[in-house]
Amino acid sequence: MGAGTGPDGSSRSDEEWERFLRESMAGAADAPKEPSARARDVAKRLRMDPARGAEGWRSYTPARPKRRTGWYVAGLLALLTLLVVALAPGRTVDLFAGDDRDSAPLAGETARPTQAPPAEEAQRPTAQEPFRGSPAARWASGAAGITVPKARAVGWMSTAEVERALARSRDFLVASSLDRGVLRGERPEKAIALINPHQRDVQDLLKTAFRTPGEKSDPLLLFSRFRPSQARLVGSVVKTRGRLTYQEGERGALQVTADVTFVYPVTRADAGGGDEIVRTIIRRELVMSWDDPDKVITKPGTFSIVSYKYTMTNGGCGAPTGYFTPPFGADRRADETDREIDPYDRSGPVGGGGSGGDECARATRS
Structure with a gap:
């Protein structure tokens, strides 16, 4: 009998039966397989949530890029x-x-202006803004407002020596008109130390000026001082505008000319005197000669004074006292004269200075 019988009753050959046994033991290629545990888990989730059936369990959908608006x-x-x-x-x-106009100062003055600065909107100064309503609000502060030109060799001085002399000339202006102690009435020792001690006429003026001030021996001719018991500065800033120029002077000397306007905001020294603020405005012209020590008797590092003059407004009138005496309240009206001056106009020459009554002028603006 054959190894087996086919569906049609025919017998299978021994070779066919042997092949059938081998394939049964190895497993047919199309026989169903037991699903894995993960496959069974995915199938279970799909039955519970049919909406996810569109995604395969190994599929990946990239996220949509966010708009970076x-x-x-x-x-x-x-x-x-x-x-x-x-x-x-x-x-x-x-x-x-x-x-705040103070935050944008004008460029430094390099030449004499051709006209006065434009009128400002009338505004009352305050303790926080003492230059409010004034052209000085846009001026630089302290030494920064004094323009120093580029140095070149002149006369007996080299370029480096001229540069040092210009720096010391500005130092004198700072020590004489900006030093806080001097403004409070102290003796200007640092400034005096820069003046030639062998210049007899100036030394005589200095000896007399601080003891017995007079029209020709007034400290205010060279120095800015306020009587501490009468007025005090408002804030820590003094506004300045001006420049230094130079040329060759007599006997080959370096002659430096300073033309600078100083604006001092002050109030009554007595705290109970109210909050009125007055701006004392001084324009000074000082000519200094840095002499050749081989031709003039001088001390190294000092200058001789050739000339000095100033114009003052709101600094007080009457007999010299050695101090600026800013007028407040009714005193301010009493100090007014028929002569008017724009203290901010730097387009013309500096007038003759002095503290005598005939030299006082009424400021058209302050």
């Missing part, structure tokens, strides 16, 4: 800002500086 807006604003700066830089500075 904020970056685009910021970039556009930056571009617009650059465009405004390019088209109107001055207005842009004003925009960020605000209304």
Whole structure:
């Protein structure tokens, strides 16, 4: 009998039966397989949530990129800002500086102006803004407002020596008209030390001026001083505007001319005297000679005074006292004279100074 019988009753050959046994033991290629544990878990989830049936358990859907709208807006604003700066830089500075005129000082004065500064809107000065309503609000402060020119060799001095002499000339202006102690009435020792001790006429003036002030021996001819019991400075800033110029003088000397306006905001020394602020304005012209020690008797590092004069407003009138005496209240009206002067007009020469009554003038603005 054969190894087996086929469906049609025919017998299978021994070779066919042997092949059948081998394939049964190895497993047919199309026989169903037991699913894995993970496959069974996925199938269970799909039965519970049919909506996820569209996604395969190994499929991947990339996330949609987020729109970075904020970056685009910021970039556009930056571009617009650059465009405004390019088209109107001055207005842009004003925009960020605000209304504080002190934050945008004028460029330094390098030559005599041709006209007075324009009128400002009338505003009362305050303790926080003592230069409010004044052209000085846009001036530089202290020594920064005194322009020093570039040095070159002159007469007996080399370029380096001229540069040192110009620096010391400005040092004198600082020590004589900006030093806080001197402004409070102290003796200007640092400034005096820069004056040639062998210049007899000036030394005589200095010996007399601080003891017995007079019209020809008044400390105010060279120094700015306030009587501490009468007035005090408001804040820590004195506004200045002016410049130094130089040329060759007599016997090959370096002759330096200083033309500077100083604006001092002051109030009553007595705290109970109210909050009135007066601006004392002084324009000084001082000519200094840095002499050749081989031709003139001098001390190294000092200068001789050739001339001095000043114009003063709101500094007091009457007999010399050795101090500026700013008028307040009713005294201010009593000090007014028929002669008027614009203390901020630097387009003309400096007038003759003095503290006598005939030299006082009424400021058209302060």
